[in-house]
Amino acid sequence: MMDEIFEQPRALERTFRAEREHAADFRRLSRHRNFRLIVLVARGTSDNAATFGRYLLEIATGIPVSLAAPSVHTLYHARLDFRQALVVGISQSGEGTDINMVLRSARRRGAYTLAITNEARSTMASLADDVFLVRAGRQRSVAATKTYTGQLMVLYLLTAALGSHVTLESISEIPGRAKQALRLEEELRELVERYRYMRVCTVVARGINYANAFELALKLMETCYVVAERFSSADFRHGPIALIERDFPVILLMPPGRTFRALARLAERLDELRAETLVFSSEGARLPRATRSVRVPGEIPEIYSPIPYIIPGQLFAAFLAEVKGLDPDKPRSLHIVTRTV
């Protein structure tokens, strides 16, 4: 897991270079197709990438996005009207049985289908109309890291193809920002000691980083066996905040930008409740009082923050697993490819 975390800047660069032309081609195709709906289909870590894609695509292209509920197709055999729909399957291995069933069914129902996968020779790559390949190299760790950020990279490229808010030039800066974020290694290695006995926690983020709350929580569940809740700051106030008492650990991902204010207000409320807060923000940001904070290096426009912001989270989970005496590469009960229907 640790190796793969550090491979990310190069994997991102490789994916960007290999697929940037493809994005230009896809722009031409999409003009012709006139997509009016985008449906994203995924499970596990890839589903967290899909959640990111949902925000990015809606914000930057104006096309409504739906995250597919696979069982609607695989168990209930619904016949959805997918004319003018772009249906995107996301899977590291390309072998998720249910995801592939949804793609096949969507194609029959009129959708144009796209696969985002790390495996060029996978079932998913062969059945979709088009494939964007994540060039992360073989994933060896059960806990996905470089394939998650690789999927995010491809979703940036897809968004650039479908709209005008996200540019190839800005995307090209992401690998460098990822490298900067890795500089937090030593700081995080020391920080995790404090959380040696943490058994439950909540991760809170919003908007474009909401998916990262899910992804960090999933890493904490898989590799550290921490029962990790995850919420948007708004949903959190609609009920789950009742959980919070003195000492309850809450991790907040709050880059400067549109979501900062809501999260800063929540951090203040958590301080009143005497919760333990760990804030991930940027170097320059003026933060509310927090128990601990981690500053991601560089000035990052919010829309490009998700990759540099998940990297310290990945390091946090990997180091925490170590201090808990666990092997983050071999979570109990899990395998790299999970087949569900």
Added chain:
Amino acid sequence: MMDEIFEQPRALERTFRAEREHAADFRRLSRHRNFRLIVLVARGTSDNAATFGRYLLEIATGIPVSLAAPSVHTLYHARLDFRQALVVGISQSGEGTDINMVLRSARRRGAYTLAITNEARSTMASLADDVFLVRAGRQRSVAATKTYTGQLMVLYLLTAALGSHVTLESISEIPGRAKQALRLEEELRELVERYRYMRVCTVVARGINYANAFELALKLMETCYVVAERFSSADFRHGPIALIERDFPVILLMPPGRTFRALARLAERLDELRAETLVFSSEGARLPRATRSVRVPGEIPEIYSPIPYIIPGQLFAAFLAEVKGLDPDKPRSLHIVTRTV
């Protein structure tokens, strides 16, 4: 909370009778409008109702459904193409600031807007093109129960209006099924003693009952301060199952039907891991080995199971709060109306 749980059969009957004609009118309107996308907008318990609606509407009408991400509209001011879209706001009070902002924005972008609310004189009711009223009577408890099932009832009526799989005749049987489910009162009152010291748990369901996993978990968080995870049985296998060790409590909602087999297999796996399982199923079902099981009375077609299946969950949460010495009507840090943007 307890009073409101027991008011449900009558509130459901009232809502059904008052809105059944409306469903017929809406059928005519929808033919004319030719909706190609349904977007559901909600927070908190109403968002769980929306998740239910998402499955029911896609399964029974074939129209793709998206659960809105409010911040896309309220913070990022995205301009989504909502022509031929039906945008449905769901809010008990009708005063959720962000939900109303999304409805206003959707209307400007071409959507036909519908409000599902308990309050006829609310902001939401006044700004939407049409209103389906939940007739649950004033909600006094902070933990929503009768308004949740009332929202589900309206979503059944809306589905009957938009498709042919759900019929008014079958919907008319729901209040009676709700009444039958309340017969579990004494059994559940005794059962909760076992969970007096439960601090964390996971609720698992799938398909049409997936939303109930979220709703039961939310009740446990709000009223019992139990850190309650919630997953589909498929997502659970893609990572979070690593959390499970001896004694970890997992609640499974598994009515007979399309989702039963996947949940039964998961229950067997959990038994191997020596987890503690609590299964909610139906009288006639042949269950896998479970630590405890609760049998919902009657033979219920799966598609109509969500209301009778959440009721024992509501009772479970309310009784558990009592044995933990908590007041389920006054969760700390919460109010009935939560305003977020």
